[in-house]
Amino acid sequence: MPITRDYRKQHEKILELIDELSEYLSEERLKSGAHEARSILSRLSGALKVHLAMEDNSLYPRLLASKDEQIRSTAKQFIEEIGDIASAFNDYLHRWPKAASIENNPVEFINESKEFFRKLGSRIQREDDILYPLLERAQAT
Numbered sequence: 001m002p003i004t005r006d007y008r009k010q011h012e013k014i015l016e017l018i019d020e021l022s023e024y025l026s027e028e029r030l031k032s033g034a035h036e037a038r039s040i041l042s043r044l045s046g047a048l049k050v051h052l053a054m055e056d057n058s059l060y061p062r063l064l065a066s067k068d069e070q071i072r073s074t075a076k077q078f079i080e081e082i083g084d085i086a087s088a089f090n091d092y093l094h095r096w097p098k099a100a101s102i103e104n105n106p107v108e109f110i111n112e113s114k115e116f117f118r119k120l121g122s123r124i125q126r127e128d129d130i131l132y133p134l135l136e137r138a139q140a141t
Contacts, residue, residue, distance in 0.1 A: 003139045004132040007059065010051040011124045017044040018117050025113055030106040034099040037109075045093055048120075052086055059135065066138045078131055085123050092116050 017040060024030055024037040063075035092112055096102055102109045 002136055004135055007051070007054070007132060008128065010047065010054070011128060014044065014047050014051065015121070015124065017047060018121065021113065022117065025110045027106045027110070030102060030109065034102040034106075037102055038096065038099040041093070041096060045089075048089060052082070055082070059131075063131075063135060063138060068138065071134045071138050074131065074134055078127070081123070085120065088116060088119065 021037060021040040021044060024033050024040070030037060060075055060079055063071055066072055066075075095112065096109060
């Protein structure tokens with residue numbers, strides 16, 4: 001069983017939640033669905049926080065301990081970038097603490113959500129394509 005299985009499953013769940021929330025990203029839909037959108041955002045927050053904690057506590061220490069310089073340097077690069085994603089998500093989350101904040105500024109919520117989802121989706125794709133194969137390689141050696 002690949003060591004990355006759980007991380008990849010978490011990515012799938014995060015992407016599912018992004019898709020679910022994306023269905024609300026229109027002014028019309030948010031007029032009646034801001035509470036549902038905020039609820040989905042809360043679930044996304046929980047899933048993302050668990051995922052980031054698992055990476056911080058297990059994935060990155062394992063990669064940084066590798067004897068392979070490419071694995072260590074790639075892990076360091078991803079660690080530097082993850083701070084940006086985590087910080088951006090925290091900022092985004094704090095701007096939308098309640099359904100009312102979404103209802104009062106739907107266009108901003110839509111634009112910020114789309115931008116953050118684009119960044120997060122790109123990050124997930126890079127982890128799946130670059131980082132996790134390195135972890136699998138490190139496990140095999």
